[in-house]
Amino acid sequence: MQISPPKHLALYIRHYIFLENPESDIRHLRLFTDGSSGLILSGDMNLYSGISEDHMPLSFFYGALNGYKDFSSKGRFSLIAVVFQPYFLNILLKTSAKEISNQIVSVEDVLKNKLEVFQEKLFNKTNPLAVIHDLNTFFTDFLSESMHAEHHMIAATQQYILQNKGSVSSKNLQSFTGYSERHLERKFEYHMGISPKKYGNIIRLHYFLSLMNKGFDHENMTMLSYEAGYSDQSHLIREFKNNIGLTPKQYLNTENKMAVNFIEL
Numbered sequence: 544m545q546i547s548p549p550k551h552l553a554l555y556i557r558h559y560i561f562l563e564n565p566e567s568d569i570r571h572l573r574l575f576t577d578g579s580s581g582l583i584l585s586g587d588m589n590l591y592s593g594i595s596e597d598h599m600p601l602s603f604f605y606g607a608l609n610g611y612k613d614f615s616s617k618g619r620f621s622l623i624a625v626v627f628q629p630y631f632l633n634i635l636l637k638t639s640a641k642e643i644s645n646q647i648v649s650v651e652d653v654l655k656n657k658l659e660v661f662q663e664k665l666f667n668k669t670n671p672l673a674v675i676h677d678l679n680t681f682f683t684d685f686l687s688e689s690m691h692a693e694h695h696m697i698a699a700t701q702q703y704i705l706q707n708k709g710s711v712s713s714k715n716l717q718s719f720t721g722y723s724e725r726h727l728e729r730k731f732e733y734h735m736g737i738s739p740k741k742y743g744n745i746i747r748l749h750y751f752l753s754l755m756n757k758g759f760d761h762e763n764m765t766m767l768s769y770e771a772g773y774s775d776q777s778h779l780i781r782e783f784k785n786n787i788g789l790t791p792k793q794y795l796n797t798e799n800k801m802a803v804n805f806i807e808l
Contacts, residue, residue, distance in 0.1 A: 544561040544562075544671070545558050545559070545560050546558060546559045546560075546561070546672070546675055547559075548679060548682075549679055549683075551683065552679060552682055552683065552686075554628060554698060555627065555628050555631040555634070555682065555686060556625060556626070556627060556628065556631065556682065557579060557626040557627065557628055558626050559623055559624065559625055559626070559678070560623070560624040560626065560801075560802050560805075561621070561622075561623050561671040561675075562621065562622050562623075562624065562801050562802075562805075563620070563621040563622075564619055564620050564621070566619065567618050567619055569615055569616065569617050570616045570807055571593070571613065571614075571615050571807065571808040572613070572614045572615070572616060572801075572805065572806070572807055572808065573593075573611055573612070573613050573614075573787075573788065573805070573807075573808055574605070574608070574611060574612050574614070574804060574805050575608065575610065575611035575612075575786055575787045575788065575804045575805075575806075576607070576608035576609065576610060576611065576745055576786055576804065577626075577745065577803065577804040578607065578629055578735075578737070578742050578745040578746060578749075579607070579626050579627055579628065579629050580604065580606050580607050580627045580629060580631070580632035580640070580643075580736065581604070581605055581624055581625055581626045581627050581632075582602070582603075582604050582605075582624070582625040582627070582650070583602060583603055583604075583605065583622055583623075583624055584602045584622060584623045584624075584625065584650075584658065584661050584662060584665060584678075585601050585602060585620060585621065585622040585623075585662065585665055586601065586621075586662040586663060586665035586666025586667070587601075587619070587620055587621065587665070587666050588601060588616065588620035588621075588622055589616060589617045589618050589620065590614050590615070590616050590620070591614060591615045591616075591617070592612075592613075592614060592647075593612065593613025593614050593615060594613065596615075599614065599647065600647075600649035600650065600651065601650075601662055602649075602650040602651075602658060602661075602662055603647050603648060603649050603650055604632060604636070604643070604647070604648040604650065604653070605646070605647055605648075606632060606640060606643035606644040606645060606646045606648070606736050607629060607632075607640060607644045607645075607735060607736030607737045608644070608645055609644065609645055609737065609741070610785060610786055610788070611786065611787060611788050612645075612647075613788075613808070621665055621668075621671075622665070623661075623671060623674060623675065623678070624802070625678065628698070628701070629701060629734075629735040629736070629737075630694060630698060630701070630734045630735050632736075633733070633734045633735070633736075634686075634694065635685070636648075636653055639732075639733050640732070640733060640734055640735050640736035641732040641736050641737075643736065644736035644737060657681075658681075660677075661674055661677065661678060661681075664677070693730070693734070694734065696730075697730065697734045697735065700716065700719065700720055700727070700731070700739070701735070701742070703716075703719050704716075704739065704742060704743050704746055705746055708746060708747060708750040708771070708772065709742075709743040709744060709745070709746030709747030709748070709749075709750060710743070710747055710772040711739075711743055713739075713740075716739055727739055728740075744782060744786075745786065747771055747773075747782075748771075748782055748783065748786055749803070750771050750772075751767060751768065751771035751773070751779065752794075752803065754767045754770060755767060755791060755795065764776060764791065779791075794806075
């Protein structure tokens, strides 16, 4: 279940996702980059890192990903994922997004008990729409002060990249922002955790994903890759594997896509 935020929060939150697993068996999950950061809230989840098998916090922030992260879940769970606009984690935690890119940060470590009430509601099986309504109130109160001018510049540049489906050059960005390539790169990495070039590559890949999900076969793969701005299929497949860890065909054959970038392996 995907829910949009109210209009006044759309500059900061892309959407909410409620997920529930009624099964008690072990599930293997993969979260791959879409250029965003976010928050995972749960009251009863047993989630483990796919590599180290470390037990994950009940609720945590994740920074912008350069690729993908694997997890395993054990037992039933319900969770709410709050998918942020890429720069919102920087505003929320008041720290460089670059320092927390590819990182998992426990909610308790940075916001103490401020989100504990939402964990309790999820644990007690409160209607997720009611929990999301209360989260909207929480974020609205937090954002009572207006965005800094620099955030507006980053947000405008992000929208420019989105509108061009990721296919923008350094010269395009310099012309749009009036900043040098290096200056914009530093600002982008501080506020969003990744460079403009990396963000553009991610958006282009997700544009290809959207085309592929509308209708894909091997005969039209070349056409779709060119439409998404790739010069050749080998470039596309390399980007696909680096960011998702799968080939396009393997992704399509994935049965349980809980979200565009959150799948069960």
